[in-house]
Amino acid sequence: MVNRDQATSAVRELLFVHAAERQWMDEIHAAMQPWTNAEASRRFGLSDAKVGRGRQIEIARASQTNYLPLILDVYSQALKVKNFYTSQSEESSAWQWWIRNQMNARQTGLHRAVLQYGTGYAITSRGEGNTPIISLASPRQMVTLYGESFYWPGEAGVSTEWPMLAAEIKHNRIRMWDEENVYFFGARNAPKNATDWKQLTWNSASNLEFIESRPHGIGNVPVVRYEDRMLLDGEEQHGIIEPLISMQKRLDMTNWEQGNTQWVSAFKQRYVIGWAPNEETSARMKASDTWWINADAQKVKAGQFEETDFTGYTEAKQATLRDMTAIAQIPPQMAGANAISNVSADGLASMENARDNKASEIRTSIGESHEQLLRLCAHIAGDDEAASDFSAEAAWQDLSSRSFAQWVDGLGKLATMLGIPAEALIEDIPGWSKEKVQRVKKSIEDNPPQEDVPTGTGLWT
Numbered sequence: 468m469v470n471r472d473q474a475t476s477a478v479r480e481l482l483f484v485h486a487a488e489r490q491w492m493d494e495i496h497a498a499m500q501p502w503t504n505a506e507a508s509r510r511f512g513l514s515d516a517k518v519g520r521g522r523q524i525e526i527a528r529a530s531q532t533n534y535l536p537l538i539l540d541v542y543s544q545a546l547k548v549k550n551f552y553t554s555q556s557e558e559s560s561a562w563q564w565w566i567r568n569q570m571n572a573r574q575t576g577l578h579r580a581v582l583q584y585g586t587g588y589a590i591t592s593r594g595e596g597n598t599p600i601i602s603l604a605s606p607r608q609m610v611t612l613y614g615e616s617f618y619w620p621g622e623a624g625v626s627t628e629w630p631m632l633a634a635e636i637k638h639n640r641i642r643m644w645d646e647e648n649v650y651f652f653g654a655r656n657a658p659k660n661a662t663d664w665k666q667l668t669w670n671s672a673s674n675l676e677f678i679e680s681r682p683h684g685i686g687n688v689p690v691v692r693y694e695d696r697m698l699l700d701g702e703e704q705h706g707i708i709e710p711l712i713s714m715q716k717r718l719d720m721t722n723w724e725q726g727n728t729q730w731v732s733a734f735k736q737r738y739v740i741g742w743a744p745n746e747e748t749s750a751r752m753k754a755s756d757t758w759w760i761n762a763d764a765q766k767v768k769a770g771q772f773e774e775t776d777f778t779g780y781t782e783a784k785q786a787t788l789r790d791m792t793a794i795a796q797i798p799p800q801m802a803g804a805n806a807i808s809n810v811s812a813d814g815l816a817s818m819e820n821a822r823d824n825k826a827s828e829i830r831t832s833i834g835e836s837h838e839q840l841l842r843l844c845a846h847i848a849g850d851d852e853a854a855s856d857f858s859a860e861a862a863w864q865d866l867s868s869r870s871f872a873q874w875v876d877g878l879g880k881l882a883t884m885l886g887i888p889a890e891a892l893i894e895d896i897p898g899w900s901k902e903k904v905q906r907v908k909k910s911i912e913d914n915p916p917q918e919d920v921p922t923g924t925g926l927w928t
Contacts, residue, residue, distance in 0.1 A: 471677045474650045478643050479670050481634040485610040486665035491705060492584050492607050493662065498712045499539070499583065502531050511723055526730060530722035534788070534802055535708055535715055538795045539582055542707060545826040546578045546833065547864040551841055554858030561853040564844035568601040577603050577693065581833060585706035587693040589840050590635070591847060593684060599844035607661070609635050611692055628839065633690040636661070641675070644688045651678040685847060693836040695829050707795065714791045718784060725780040732775040740768040796821040830863050837861040865895070 469477070502510070507527035513520050548570075551562040565571070580587035580603075588604040588611070611630040634643040639657035643650045653676045658669045668674070683689060695706055792799045798819050838861055845853035853859070878892045890911065894904050 469645065469648075472672075474643065474680065475652070475672050475675055475677060477632055477645075478634060478641060478650070478652055478675060479672070481610050481612060481632060481643065482636065482641075482664040482670050484612065485634070485636055486662050486670075488610060489607060489661040489664075491709075495584060495705065495708050495712070496607065498708065498715065499533070499535055501533070502528050504528055507531070510719070522730065523727070526726040527723060530719050530726055532718060532722055533715065534718070534791060535711060537802065538711065538791075538797060539579060539708065541795075541797050541801060541822065542582050542826055542829065543575060543579045545822070545866050546574075546582075546830060547866065548574055548834075548837060548861050549864045550862040551838070552860055552862055553853070553856055559841065559845075559853055559856065559859050560850055561841040561845040561848075561859070564599045564601070564848065565841060567598070570601065573601075573603060578833065580605050581693045581695050581706070582829070583706050583708050585695050585709075588633075589691045589693070589836070590633075591685070591689040591691075591840070591843050593847050597848050599847040601840070601844070604635055608637055609633070609690075611688075611690060629687040630690055630692065631688065633688050636664075644683065644690060646687055647682060648680045649683050650680045652676060653678055685843075689843065689847075691836050691840045691843065694832055697832050697835075710794055711791055714787055714794070718787045718791070721780055721783045721787065725777060725784075728775050728780070729777070735771055735774050737769070737771050740770075742767045796825045798822065834861040834863070 504524050507530070508514065508520075508524050511523075511527045511530075513524055513527060548565075551559045551565065553559045577587050577589065584606045586606045588606065588609045590602045590604060592600045592602070594600040610633070612632040613627055613630050632643065632645055634641060639654040641652040641654065643652070654669065655674050655676060656669065658664060658666070664670050788802050789799060792802050798821075838859055841861075842854050842856070842859070845851075875896075878889075878895060881887045881892060882889045890908060893907055896904075
């Protein structure tokens with residue numbers, strides 16, 4: 468049990484770490500947002516005060532063609548947990564807490580935070596009747612402190628499964644967890660920018676007011692950290708977006724340069740040297756297909772500037788898109804890169820292997836955290852059997868690119884060639900919800916096959 472001064476000191480340390488983490492998280496967050504006029508002007512060094520900048524600011528804002536949200540969507544849509552099975556391949560009793568906390572829908576926000584920033588958090592608390600309550604937190608509002616797994620002989624080892632301390636910061640409201648209690652703090656004054664929490668003006672004992680502490684009775688800090696990849700040397704990479712930001716900037720710069728060029732030289736321009744018509748003559752000449760110039764032919768020269776060839780800009784954009792899709796491991800056609808043509812449907816599906824492999828790696832890491840979360844829920848609910856089932860596994864929907872005919876053909880071959888009961892394969896039919904699978908299985912039980920139904924076909928193989 469820590470006292471008020473110790474809790475305040477711990478919160479101050481967590482706020483300092485939070486300020487450091489927010490610096491790079493805010494950069495990633497900004498890279499995902501549409502530009503305002505002010506942001507577009509800042510990126511290209513423009514100023515509203517200068518005459519004639521209005522059109523350039525419009526071009527600057529239109530230069531943003533942000534592919535980063537698209538890449539985030541591609542992987543987010545490949546991450547959907549459909550069930551949680553025990554080591555005996557039966558549905559775990561802990562799955563009910565996933566359903567009751569509406570995690571079927573809420574998992575999307577959690578997964579997107581993990582993909583975007585490299586980490587995300589789930590917080591559990593004890594509700595009425597020992598009902599586990601799950602709340603989710605963005606890493607832009609959450610900070611955790613873990614112990615070091617390396618220790619010298621004679622020292623007590625520290626578990627790295629659970630944090631030693633965790634804090635959630637929402638403007639001037641702060642709550643912190645340790646193994647026994649949750650502590651509530653209020654900041655008399657909160658900075659507008661979270662990166663300023665490292666400054667003594669905001670991060671001081673006089674500015675942080677201790678409100679109260681409450682025992683949570685769980686036995687460990689009830690916070691589960693999610694990571695897109697569990698690395699051995701800290702967070703060398705923050706999510707899947709950070710490595711692509713430089714290429715997105717390159718793409719925006721190409722668009723900006725093309726936009727300016729298009730504005731001034733996308734059309735043929737004629738010139739006349741040695742003669743200037745009056746306003747009426749000039750207007751008439753613009754509407755005519757032939758100009759007649761009454762002047763000394765020896766002094767007047769007429770010519771034409773050709774329009775700019777935009778092929779170089781187009782090729783530069785496509786080259787950047789190919790680089791981006793290669794590093795992101797998504798098929799080029801998803802980002803509109805014209806690197807492929809005349810490819811069959813099966814060929815297009817095979818091109819998505821890289822994306823599927825990367826999604827599988829991410830599912831492995833996130834799945835471990837989902838399992839940890841549901842074991843914690845079972846512990847809170849007093850379900851010791853589910854809480855201690857470390858072989859339980861989260862089941863993911865297979866969202867790889869295959870036609871429905873390919874799925875059915877593959878499942879049929881599993882049933883006929885390997886003798887796998889068809890009822891066990893129904894769950895793998897794409898697009899079928901758990902409820903529909905249960906209805907179909909019940910229908911099969913209520914309507915057994917007739918004797919004249921040939922064996923080896925249909926659902927009763």
